[in-house]
Amino acid sequence: MxxxxxxxxxxxxxxxxxxxxxxxxxxxxxxxxxxxxxxxxxxxxxxxPAISDAICLQSKTLMHTSNLYQIPNQTELANKLIQLSSMERVFFCNSGAEANETALKIAKKYGNQQNITNPTVIVMENSFHGRTMATLSATGNPKVHEGFTPLVDGFIRVPFDDVDAIQALSNNPSIVAILVEPIQGEGGVHIPQAGYLTALRKICDTNNWLLMLDEIQTGMGRTGEWFAFQHESIVPDVLTLAKALGNGMPIGACLTKSKASEVLVPGNHGTTFGGNPLACAAGLAVINVLESNHxxxxxxxxxxxxxxxxxxxxxxxxxxxxxxxxxxxxxxxxxxxxxxxxxxxxxxxxxxxxxxxxxxxxxxxxxxxxxxxxxxxxxxxxxxxxxxx
Ligand SMILES: Cc1ncc(COP(=O)(O)O)c(C=O)c1O
Structure with a gap:
């Protein structure tokens, strides 16, 4: 120590x-x-061994360039994730909190594009989304907030697994998105009723909100599907991943679909390390091992x-x-x-x-x-x- x-x-x-x-x-x-x-x-x-070998080989070839240049295995990993998730675009970063920061920035800008004055994201009680200022503010645990006021605003909190509580907010013109874990992990492994995500998908479609799923803990096979949303027949607008994507190599990702894919443009967001050749080599090896061993x-x-x-x-x-x-x-x-x-x-x-x-x-x-x-x-x-x- x-x-x-x-x-x-x-x-x-x-x-x-x-x-x-x-x-x-x-x-x-x-x-x-x-x-x-x-x-x-x-x-x-x-x-x-397959992941260690991939990291070892890549580290001897090329570890880092910059997102200023083309990075072939970043593109390859993005293609792979898109194919597995039915999403459309990927932004790579280094952690779960950063992936959720990306999602929250997309939600804010999506609202600003529609001239919504205080774009607000619905988040859940008992949730966990990370330790940066925006993600801890989104987190539904008073202990995580303690000592860090003023929190980032633009969040409305409702109980997890309560569709009516969200439906009741349908007339609120400032809401732009829902951010939710398909299963709450840090919150104590809470599994919502079957159909919860489908109901949220429907509400988001009706109200033109983004459905943003935090699969940082549930993603990459943990629940028996590549992504937990695949237990239901829906696809989110935004999906965040990290943790098992690199099996120990720090890597996170924020994936988008349809209208959420059009929000960020050059100059809006970035990262020095995110998606570098080394991290993406690990991600590709992880997917390869998961796939080939079923x-x-x-x-x-x-x-x-x-x-x-x-x-x-x-x-x-x-x-x-x-x-x-x-x-x-x-x-x-x-x-x-x-x-x-x-x-x-x-x-x-x-x-x-x-x-x-x-x-x-x-x-x-x-x-x-x-x-x-x-x-x-x-x-x-x-x-x-x-x-x-
Ligand atoms: C659901 C969820 N979101 C976000 C995070 C934050 O990820 P990181 O610690 O990589 O920033 C975690 C970490 O436990 C998590 O479980």
Whole structure:
């Protein structure tokens, strides 16, 4: 630990030295099962050989030029993402917050183009969109706002998974867009009712609003489809990605369709690093591995099996309020604060996360073997049972 690092994280007392597949090894040689994947980043596991090779090769060829020039593998990655998502255009950046900043700038300018005086975006209670000023203002968690007033304005907040609350805002002339996570991740793995996104799509079409989906956590196969919106038959106007797009190489993307594609023009937005040859080589390798190994359809099945196993193992356990999930995104809600379970699990060489104080969140790697899955279910079930005793 260094006194010279800014005091932004309460770090756990462990230092990892290397990783392979679904496991990490610390500096004392102890191996840990990673059921968090660096918070939904390393979906393909640690040190995936195809991704490491792609990064290694690209770094020896050309790492960075500038967005002032043509970048062939940026174009190739954009083409690939467009093909997978049915979107039309891509802006590459370096993180989730930057991808959402891009989306919010598109919404603001889209409103300004129509001479709307205070273009306003509908956002959700309990949401998470990032830590920059605009994205923390969009975030629906008072703790994230604390100490950072005045917030960026131009947001109206409604409860998540409440179509009527949004419908009720239809007559508000300042609204230009809805920004929503298809499944709330940081907020505790909340899955809306089936048809929620379809209903939002309809409201946006009727009112000429942009439907902007934050798939930074749910995208790239995490829920058993390339993108969570593909569980319903809709396509958004704006889609944001990051996290697993680079499997550890920092890369984010904001994708647009139809009217949202026409908003930004040269001089409106930019980035020095975003979409550089190195980051895009990683993104291309990630997509290639996901496609060629058919990981994503498998995650839909493996995810429901894992969920079922937790439900069975904890069926009679008092203190477990809910077990929910989609694909490899699972939340186990307890009836009490359980943040301490992260350290307990760490002692037992298992990496998990607790969000919103009372919800254990699992975001395992797609490469977890069946033995490792057994280990995860057995260890975590015992930890929870012991804790609730
Ligand atoms: C849904 C969602 N949006 C945005 C972000 C912010 O991404 P980043 O930390 O890469 O800025 C996160 C990160 O957890 C997220 O889960």
């Amino acid at each position: 260094s006194a010279h690092l800014m005091n932004t994280y309460a770090r756990l007392p462990v230092t990892f030295e290397k990783g392979s597949g679904a496991t990490l090894q610390d500096i004392n040689g102890k191996t840990y099962l990673d059921a968090l994947s660096g918070i939904a980043v390393c979906s393909l596991g640690h040190s995936h 990981y994503i359809p498998a995650i839909a099945n493996k995810g429901s099996t894992l969920l079922k196993r937790f439900k069975e193992a904890l069926a009679k356990q008092t203190g477990v309020l809910d077990i929910r999930g989609k694909g490899y995104m699972i939340g186990i809600k307890l009836d009490r604060p359980c943040g301490g379970l992260v350290a307990t699990a760490l002692e037992q060489q298992l990496l998990i996360n607790v969000t919103r104080n009372d919800t254990i969140r699992l975001l395992p790697t797609f490469v977890m073997s069946s033995e490792q899955t057994d280990e995860l279910v057995t260890k975590l079930t015992n930890i929870i049972k012991h804790f609730l005793k």
